[in-house]
Amino acid sequence: MRSETIHIIEFRNITKRFGNFTANEDISFGIVKNSIHSIIGENGAGKSTLMKILFGMYASDTGDILIKGIPSRFRSPLEAIANNIGMLHQHFELIEEFTVFENVILGSEPVRRGAIEIQETRRRIIELIDKYNLGIAPDEKICDISISQKQKVEILKLLFRNSEILIFDEPTSVLSPVEVEEFFRIIRKFKEMGKTIILITHKLNEIKELSDRVSVLRKGRLVYEVDAESLDLDLLSREIIGQVETARIPQAREEFEEKEILLSFRDVTLKKDNVEKLRGITFTLSSGEIYGICGVEGNGQSEITEAILGTERCHSGELIINAKGISIVPDDRIGKGMIKEFSIGENVMLRERDSIRFDKKRIRLKARDLIDKYDVRLSDETAALESLSGGNQQKVIFGREAGLDNKLMVLVHPTRGVDINSSAFIYKIIIEERNKNKGILIISSDLEEILKLSDRIGVIYKGKIVSEYIKSEFEFSDDEVKKKFMTRIGKAMIGAAS
């Protein structure tokens, strides 16, 4: 292989900490000029942080980045752009009411004598569109075009600013299969034109079809690097996941004679902005069991919740919910799970819906009840929920939802951002609720959590459950069995399941 290649970018011992959390630890690797380099890893592995450091959005604590051999430390994205680095973010930054042309030149308008050089700039943009076969019309308004076209406008913005190094952050997550093909074509064209591409991805086919080289990040460290040609799939899957603590929670699990199906998805599809987010998903949840859905984020997890809650309508298929009420712990604790300005008791009363009067005494009673039962630590029970720590907030939401005594519970990222002690406590509650013959659906990107809690596991990939495992499969007798299982589930998560 190319042993004496020039690295256009070289990361040298990059470390970045946020408080106690180490997002990047001593990362060193190089990116070859005019190559497509993929960076893969689970959510929170540190990919985005690393790219943000490169793009000047964060400053690293230690370490250097060499660009064309020169140590560079950008203090803002503007500096990065000036050095021909461009980044395509997951969320677009376009002005809906402006045309494609206006959006592209916005912020770097070529001005002569106080006026924008419309004619010449237009010609240049049309040239770029043709050169890269982008297929967008410069005079269309952003609000009138599709998401994939908006993405192309963002790409055009990068090209207009003469980016030589292009960073793409999970670019295909918003695209339909046909659009993905087209996107691949554009990327290949970039390479042809001599540009260097860094691709942050979760998808195996993107690595196999596009990349020259792959770097795997895990928990902030670079754990594996390989040329795409000599990629070992088993090894890659295992490296992405790493060592996972799989010891299940020792709490006894009751088995129930009579089980009823509480939730059943059959061939459900759900579209958002014309992109199929659920593509014929099928699974069931019975009473007295915990069904865990794991997978890389953005494969349809949030749409499952939305379908269950009825906030999004299913396009086809059959969704049966056999429960009067649904207890929900949403993914975004503060944005969806509570009114942060209200106190514990007020949040509980609001959710319970059984009383018209909200007198102070009852509010206090409700709060005390929950504080005692769920071990919430706080100084003032009438304080607004926003003043509590994340772990205590989550306990409040759990207590409130468990207290509703709905047979069906949907828990999304139940312990995200929660300290260890609170997590352990929440796990205990989850098992307790299961032992009341409730059916519990857990959606989490934390594999360890899923393995600990679930009675059954489904792996979601591209809006489908691609494989299911029952309890006996992940109660490992020895390390060899575990290793095999981890390879299987890892492959399923990145779409490499056979």
Add this chain to the structure above:
Amino acid sequence: MSRKVKANIISITVSLLVTILLTSLLLTVIGRNPIQIYSMLAGEVFGTGYGFGQALFKATPLIICGCGLALCFQASLFNIGAEGQLNVGAFVMSVIAYTFDDYLGLMVMPAAIAGGFAASALWGLIPAYLKIKRGVSEVITTIMMNFIALALVNYLLIEFLAVKSTVRTEKIMEVAFIPKLSEYSSLFQGSSANVTFFFAILLAILMYYVFYRTRFGYEIRSVGLNPVASRYLGVRTNRVILWSFLIGAGLTSFVGINFIFGYKGYYEFGFSNNLGFTSIAVTLLAKNNPIGIIFTALLFGVLDYGGLAVNTAVPKEIMLVFQALVILSILAVDKTVKIYYLKEE
């Protein structure tokens, strides 16, 4: 008292001081002695029963309309249409009152009030519907509905219902009037202040109870604070928006009670004199808290009558400047107080 309440009181006090200072500056610039003006104002308003009564009379509709607006604002509905809503309601109220007072006698008042409430609520239904079904911003629709309301009432008056060569409706019979305060105490001799003032206070207390002690109030506030979370918590957000808009708009019609039953006995075009807009300031100044509204409305009432009282020495518009400065300084001071006072924790 919680820190938040304390912070609010501090910020209101500081802004009042800032306003007094700035107004004094302005008075000095135009060659008046501020202390003399202020003492003249205080003397007129608090030194005479008449002046005090007039201030109460001016504050009454501000409290009522403020309560209606607070209901909308608590749900994060920025209703700018009170001026239109209250005119439609008061107009209908007077028409019912003078048409049926012969048959109903004293019972005409509840009937007229109910009719006025329904008319204002109906006027609020249009922007509420457009917001819920079509996502149209209530700010724009309510502003526009103001013009339509005033034009419609004007048309109906002039074409059909006004007493010849006036812009007012017929007068209701004398027995249906609400007693004036001066009937109970000679202190208020000659002033228009009437029992409606106490009704307004009761309304504010009731609204406070609704906001902070009932499910409906909590749902309104939760929708105002975080509509997404409210939906997750099982609140039917559209229903809450609809009801707060309807009831909020409906309540604004009650200002008609003060003017029609308590003062003139008829609806007169232009009686509101931008009351619907001044109430926005009153409500925002009180941070949508009905008890706070009683005080801010009284402040505006004092300024309103006080402006007239000092008119001989200084243009009464100076009090409009004062009102505007209060709002501006509240906005500026509030953030600062929050940053420095609440952050210390």
